[in-house]
Amino acid sequence: MSIGEEAPRSRRRPRGDVRAGLVAAGVELARTGGPDAVVLREATRIVGVVPNAAYRHFADRDELLAEVCTVAMNELADRMATDIARVRGRRGTPGAAQRRLGAIGTAYLRFAHEEPGLFATAFAVPQQHGYNDRTPLGLLRDALDELVEAGVLDPQRREGIEYPIWSIVHGTAVLTGQGPLRDAPDLRQIESLSLAFIANSLT
Amino acid sequence: MSIGEEAPRSRRRPRGDVRAGLVAAGVELARTGGPDAVVLREATRIVGVVPNAAYRHFADRDELLAEVCTVAMNELADRMATDIARVRGRRGTPGAAQRRLGAIGTAYLRFAHEEPGLFATAFAVPQQHGYNDRTPLGLLRDALDELVEAGVLDPQRREGIEYPIWSIVHGTAVLTGQGPLRDAPDLRQIESLSLAFIANSLT
């Protein structure tokens, strides 16, 4: 009672702190081991709280995981937005428009193999997705609209073309990441082939 | 000891029977609930054997899961092969070659939403993949070779083009299956757009 005197574990944290901490801990777990590594008890252990405390903030583990997935998806969107913003050139310029589309694909693939755990988690949302507007699809649509604006992409081909294009990039990320192409010797080249295929199809 | 006389649970099954049974049970579990549903104890329960019996046939759960994944992947390849074989027309004929490529994409996507659990499991192999030669990629390569043979695809564009194409189909399957596009209203149309994108790119 007198010596040691470690910080009283039972003291309550500031409001909403535990919830945010659990999500943050979950994100770190997801970063290392993907969605399956988001284990509720481990998250509470990191925050320094008893397992049941989590149930004051989430109905069950899936609800925590959903939150973590949203964070992961936002992280992907943020990194894409950053790389897009780095491309110089006025909006509507053919070259700049094409480079921005390229940046989208590159950023997407880079995130997938720099943060494989978060990437897998972003797409592992168990139920409803609460993704906001700055989403990978939204960014892609912007880029494609600009491509039309710049006269590179025929407006007649514009409608719905985001789906095949997203599919190529996402499929490449998945197949070369955790999929059957995971230990192909020429991963980078496969990625390049996919991006070139897109660029080639839009001219 | 005299009444009831249920079949002696402890009687040993014929050799290799338990192993095959566990894999079969695992496949059924995967069919219903995907890779996470392949739970070792449940599989042994289905076979009618004690949990530890599984460890005489598999080092751990992952080894059982790997086997189940292989079965799932073979199932996908088999269905693709069946649909390809259904396409009439001599090898090398432009029309037939194109229809066979179309059959590949269609069969792939059909399997993905007819058997979502097995599809997810096929690509969830935990470690090494023991897939044989009649694999989706192999079938796709055949079709592309035929397309060159038929004069539809420029031989110069042939090398490595299987990767973008596989990526489109796989990406579409994943995004519209368990991914963010899962509850888009026009799933079929998205799939059509992807397949059309491929066909359009090869002419």
Added chain:
DNA sequence: AGTTAATGTGGACGGTGTCCACATAACTTC
């Protein structure tokens, strides 16, 4: 027939998600 290897059993351990009853701190209201 007797030995050996393969296979199944029983029991246990630590880990996980989740439920219940209880305690306590923080906010509200007078």
Added chain:
DNA sequence: GAAGTTATGTGGACACCGTCCACATTAACT
């Protein structure tokens, strides 16, 4: 500022899971 209410954390428990150990029994081989 005191009293009551609500939000939040605690302790303990349960069922389920993967996995390990020691033991039993069957099948195969000499």
